[in-house]
Amino acid sequence: MEKEEINSSFGTIKIHRRVIASIASISCLETEGVSRIYSRFGFKLLKFLGSQQDSVINVDIYKNGEIGLNIPIIVKYGYNITEVAYKVQENVQLALEKMTNMAVRYINVIIKGVERSRT
Numbered sequence: 001m002e003k004e005e006i007n008s009s010f011g012t013i014k015i016h017r018r019v020i021a022s023i024a025s026i027s028c029l030e031t032e033g034v035s036r037i038y039s040r041f042g043f044k045l046l047k048f049l050g051s052q053q054d055s056v057i058n059v060d061i062y063k064n065g066e067i068g069l070n071i072p073i074i075v076k077y078g079y080n081i082t083e084v085a086y087k088v089q090e091n092v093q094l095a096l097e098k099m100t101n102m103a104v105r106y107i108n109v110i111i112k113g114v115e116r117s118r119t
Helices: 017-029 041-048 081-100
Strands: 003-008 011-016 034-037 058-061 067-076 104-115
Touching: 011 017, 017 034, 017 058, 017 067, 017 081, 067 081, 081 104
Parallel strands: 067 104
Antiparallel strands: 003 011, 034 067, 058 067
16 A cells, blocks of 8 residues: 545545655654764765655554554664664654554664764
């Protein structure tokens, strides 16, 4: 499913999975201890060439309206990895529920590396 559709008395509201990924990305990057969202060189090349895919965050939308996400991140050196991952899950869930009214089934945080902060 590419979009979540919500019917109202005025018509249909459609939320595209890229919007969900954008909300998740912003709230993830606002989490203390997150250096960046992981992306491979190939993804950057596709984005440069104009690919429609604009996020490495994988979003699943289920028929019952629930969403699931896989978020690959790089953690700043010196932070507790487990605590950062938990805060990412918490922040992303709160942002998505607040902005979309959609229930979150899961948020998998995949730690792809650790790096020094870029100050």
